Amino acid sequence: MSTVITLIKVQEVVNTxxxxxxxxxSRFDASLLSPWLDIAEKRFLKTFICTDFYNEMIAxxxxxxxxxxxxxxxxxxKFPTSPSLENLWTQFLLPYLSLSVYxxxxxxxxxxxxxxxxxxxxxxxxxxxxxxxxxxMQNTQLQNLNDLKPSIINYxxxxxxxxxxxxxxxxxxECGCVGCSSGEECTGQVPQSGRDLGIQFY
Numbered sequence: 001m002s003t004v005i006t007l008i009k010v011q012e013v014v015n016t017x018x019x020x021x022x023x024x025x026s027r028f029d030a031s032l033l034s035p036w037l038d039i040a041e042k043r044f045l046k047t048f049i050c051t052d053f054y055n056e057m058i059a060x061x062x063x064x065x066x067x068x069x070x071x072x073x074x075x076x077x078k079f080p081t082s083p084s085l086e087n088l089w090t091q092f093l094l095p096y097l098s099l100s101v102y103x104x105x106x107x108x109x110x111x112x113x114x115x116x117x118x119x120x121x122x123x124x125x126x127x128x129x130x131x132x133x134x135x136x137m138q139n140t141q142l143q144n145l146n147d148l149k150p151s152i153i154n155y156x157x158x159x160x161x162x163x164x165x166x167x168x169x170x171x172x173x174e175c176g177c178v179g180c181s182s183g184e185e186c187t188g189q190v191p192q193s194g195r196d197l198g199i200q201f202y
Contacts, residue, residue, distance in 0.1 A: 004037070004038040005058060006037040006038050006041055007041060007045070007054075007057055007058065007061065007093065007097065008037055008040070008041065008093075008094075008097040008098065008101060009037075009065040009066075010030035010033045010034050010037065010065075011030065011065035011067070012065050012066055012067075012078075012094060012098065013033055013097075013098045013101050013102065014030060014033070015065075015067060015069060015072050032105060032108070032109050033101055033102075033105050035105075035108075036101055036104045036105040036108070037101055039104050040097065040100040040101040040103070040104040040105075041097065041100070043100065043104065044096070044097070044100035044103075044145060044149075045093075045096070045097060045100070048149070048152075048153060048171050049166075050165070050166070050167035050171075052165045052167075053163065053165040053166050053167065056165050057079070057085060060079050060081060060082050060085060061078055061079055062076055062077060062078055062079065062080055064076050066078035066089070066094070068090070078090070078094070084159070084162040084163065085163075088155070088156075088163070091155075092148075092151065092152045092155055093152070095148065096145065096148045096149070096152060099141055099144055099145055099148070100145055102141060103138060103141040103142060103145060106137060106138055106141070107138070153171060153172075156168070156171070157171070157172045160172075
């Protein structure tokens with residue numbers, strides 16, 4: 001298991017994120033996701049969330065994994081002392097980071113490394129989707145991430161007063177907000193140019 005402190009936890013990815021578990025289904029192997037939490041955050045979150053804001057969220061988060069499904073155990077809020085951070089988490093960051101962890105971990109879940117090289121996992125009761133399936137799923141999830149990111153930036157720009165450590169002057173200018181550098185109200189409009197096409201080449 002990873003010892004790096006991250007916002008997203010493997011239980012949150014499995015239970016309330018992209019890999020939702022229910023009492024009637026087996027849980028996803030958390031050990032396959034754990035090594036990729038920090039990499040996913042660095043690649044997809046820390047590119048527009050500054051260090052001070054990220055550290056503020058780390059300092060205020062519940063040390064226990066958040067849980068919003070009573071069938072899986074007691075309800076645990078991610079930010080029990082901060083309603084604004086809690087709303088940011090449940091509405092935006094939890095689904096975004098869950099997808100990002102899944103995206104980063106997927107090749108290492110699909111392909112295993114052995115003494116004879118790389119191989120696909122297969123079971124007696126299912127058929128591995130192979131490289132084409134892996135590429136399709138990664139491209140799909142990358143497109144989802146590209147679509148989610150502007151909504152997070154828009155929300156942060158529109159509610160900058162609730163998040164004083166959010167570096168609006170840098171991110172909002174890049175995303176097309178009007179008047180951020182002069183302290184005026186940010187429009188939070190994100191242009192469509194410069195978006196990742198969501199294509200993986202193998």
